[in-house]
Amino acid sequence: MPRGDAAATPAKACDIIVRNAYVVTMDPKRRVFARGAIAIGGRTILAVGSEREIVAGYRAARTFDAGGGVVHPGLIDAHVHIVHGTCRGIFANTLNSASQPVSFADWKADVTPEDEHVATQLAGIEMLRHGYTCFIEPGTAFDGDAVAEAAVSLGIRGLLSGPYIWDDIGPMRHLGGLDSQSLYGRVPANLDRCLKDMGRELHRNRDDDALVRGYVGVYGLGTASDRLLAEAKALADRERVAFHQHEGYLPGATKADRDRIGKSRIRHLADLGVLGPNATLIHMYVLGEDDIAPIAETGTSVVWCPVAFFTLGIMGQTTLRFPAMHQLGVNLALGVDGAVDATIGESGTAAFFVSACTREPFGPETILEMQTINAARAAGLAERIGSLEPGKRADLVIRSTAAAESYPAVNPIHQLVLTSRGGSVDTVIVDGRVVMRGGHSTRLDELAVLAAARASVQRRMARLGLRPTTVWPVVE
């Protein structure tokens, strides 16, 4: 077919064109192309624009017709304990599990590399199915290679840090089922061990194309000495990676910490100089009014995990400061966290809770920023992912127009954020590669993963003498 006259620019070759799409770019102007297209070459986005412009400018080896459906940047879960999703049905409430013979933290301590591998594959399938293309694991997986290998086998992007970086587990006694002698036996609270382990995953960053990368995390909640905090922040600065920790989780623990150090933990972190543009604080449900200024002034990011928040039963005991932080320009991202009785990848449920908690100022557009571009900044990967722009890695999701959840389809972004779940995810591309098609992995036999996950959990329950609790008589 002729491509115009001799004066026209010849079409450039590329690998993939996604056309006939409602493209939500999340670029700095937040442009949306109602009839848009994207050209991808190798791992990278080459061009985003109107379909007319892209189709005239590029010739692709493979073309995806989105049928008018929404195409958006892959979502990023800024905080998910990816190997813990397999506790569902065993621990309905992780904090209350302290009263049981085997607590949730005992369960965490017993995990093997094989268990972590299959738990990551199960979680990865669920995340891709819900439009997530990247996750940040908060340093609670023991075998980084097992987790990384599982993520790569599915084609999902991930960030890992060394396991349980803590050198003072005293504050853990305020955290119920997260307190466990068997866990401290496996990851002792000592500075030397932490200094050795905290950079353990950073070697992955030597490969600039690595799908799974390293960053620096400490457990937080008062479990790191000032020296450990300073060393961890310095390592993150040197390596130009993100630095994460949990804070502001429970009223009792936060108060005990304040009583112990004589000021708020957030003020203490600011005084130590360990906040800043590469620092991220996770949870942050329990904060004083005066904690907000140091976060905003230092450019620190905050990750809100609304699904986890509702499992804590602390509503009414705390005033959520997220609207105030947003108003002061704090970079807010979203995480699913432990997802004890939730699906890993619950973007829609998380968005619903954010909206229901606060309504203003967190409309659907703001929530989508928290799940994409803001989360990319918290990951330290803002230059690379989080939006559909030329030069960024090609991580994107094509939503189906055949899913009931997307209708009446008169306000695509509202429905994408608040009413869509996994039912509308058709095709997922990560790093320029098609990893999900028709809502299923192109890489792995999903049924085999599901069976292996069940077998892994049955073995773990047998090792620990755990049985699922059921109220009704089950007749065999």
Ligand SMILES: [Zn+2]
């Ligand atoms: Zn967490």
